[in-house]
Amino acid sequence: MLRVGLTGGIASGKTAVSELLHRHGAVIIDADLLAREVVAPGTPGLAAVVERFGPAVLADGALDRAALGKIIFSDAAARRDLEKIIHPAVRHRAAELERQAPVDAVVVHVIPLLVETGQQDGFDLVVVVDVDPEVQLARLLERGGLSAEQAGARIAAQASRQQRLAVADVVIDNNGSPSRLERRVAELWASLRSPATGEGFAKT
Numbered sequence: 001m002l003r004v005g006l007t008g009g010i011a012s013g014k015t016a017v018s019e020l021l022h023r024h025g026a027v028i029i030d031a032d033l034l035a036r037e038v039v040a041p042g043t044p045g046l047a048a049v050v051e052r053f054g055p056a057v058l059a060d061g062a063l064d065r066a067a068l069g070k071i072i073f074s075d076a077a078a079r080r081d082l083e084k085i086i087h088p089a090v091r092h093r094a095a096e097l098e099r100q101a102p103v104d105a106v107v108v109h110v111i112p113l114l115v116e117t118g119q120q121d122g123f124d125l126v127v128v129v130d131v132d133p134e135v136q137l138a139r140l141l142e143r144g145g146l147s148a149e150q151a152g153a154r155i156a157a158q159a160s161r162q163q164r165l166a167v168a169d170v171v172i173d174n175n176g177s178p179s180r181l182e183r184r185v186a187e188l189w190a191s192l193r194s195p196a197t198g199e200g201f202a203k204t
Contacts, residue, residue, distance in 0.1 A: 001098075001101065001103055001105055001106075001107060001139065001191060002103065002105075002106045002107070002108060002124050002125070002134070003098070003101075003107050003109070003122075003124050003125075003180065004026075004107065004108045004109065004123055004124065004125045004126075004127055004192065005106050005109050005111055005114050005119060005120060005122070005123035005125070005126045005127070006018060006021075006109065006110045006111070006127045006129070007110075007112060007113075007114035007115060007126070007127070007128055007129070008109050008113075008128055008129030008130065008131075008138070008172075008174075009131070009136055009155060009158055009159075009164065010040060010112065010140060010154055010155060010158060011131075011136050011137075011139040011140035011143070012129045012130065012131045012136060012174060013131065013172075013174040013181065013190060014108075014110055014129050015030075015035050015114065016174070016178070016181060017053050017127075017172055017181070017185055018030060018108060020024070020181070020182060020186075021106075021108050021188075021189060023183060024185070024186070024189040025106070025189075026105075026106045026107070026108045026189070026192075027096050027098075027101045027102075027105045027106065027107045027108065027111060028108050029098060029107060029108070029109045030093065030108065030110040030165060031090050031094065031109065031111045031112065031113075032110065032112060034090045034093045034094060034140075035090050037088050038062050038086060038090055039064075039086065040091060040170050041061050041062050043055070044083060044089075046063055047181050049063065049082065049085055051087045052081055052082070052085065053068060053071060053078070053082075057071070064087075066145075068082070068197045074116070074155075075156055075188070079095065079157065083113075083117075083138045087117060089175070092204035093148075097100070106192050106193070108122065108127075109177040112186075113158065113159075114126070114167075115134065115163050115164050115167055116158065116159050120167040121180055124191070125169045125170065126167050126168055126169050126170070127169065127170045127172060127188065128164045128165060128167070128168035128170070128176050129172045129175075130161065130164070130165065130168075130171050130172065130173055130174065131174050131175050132175055133161065134154075135154070135175055135196050136155065137151060137155065140154070140155070143150075143191070150174040168194050170188060172184050172185065
């Protein structure tokens with residue numbers, strides 16, 4: 001089994017890269033999806049979140065992510081408290097899913113906060129999806145629902161671009177077109193399936 005950590009800043013294109021890798025045959029374990037799963041209605045995770053942040057973060061019995069986001073992106077201590085609840089549960093579930101993968105699989109863990117949580121040394125290869133800051137901000141604003149100030153706060157809450165690039169074994173530049181990204185991911189996949197995994201794959 002080859003274990004790959006895939007990360008990148010918000011709106012960098014991690015989901016697009018993981019979807020392309022899945023098409024090639026990778027097993028994808030997405031921490032963002034698991035973070036939703038572990039706080040689904042009726043879970044211990046949701047109960048712990050409500051205990052810490054109060055019923056205002058609930059809407060019809062489910063987590064109101066927008067309400068919670070307003071709290072944690074303006075209060076670093078609150079964000080750390082949330083991470084203490086969510087991260088252990090996500091890692092436990094990710095480990096369960098990995099154990100279910102074929103022994104010869106390429107297992108890609110998509111972890112937005114890989115650098116922030118110090119997990120970079122836990123993988124055979126770290127892949128960073130990278131975009132220029134102005135592209136990142138524009139794409140985040142295009143999603144809607146956030147002001148420029150709110151978008152900037154979410155970017156600032158993550159590791160810096162330089163911190164992510166410092167731990168990368170492979171960098172996928174996603175400043176260009178979808179077709180260019182497809183070619184880069186195809187190159188990455190060929191590298192992952194080769195005997196000398198990752199060797200010779202350009203970081204540009």
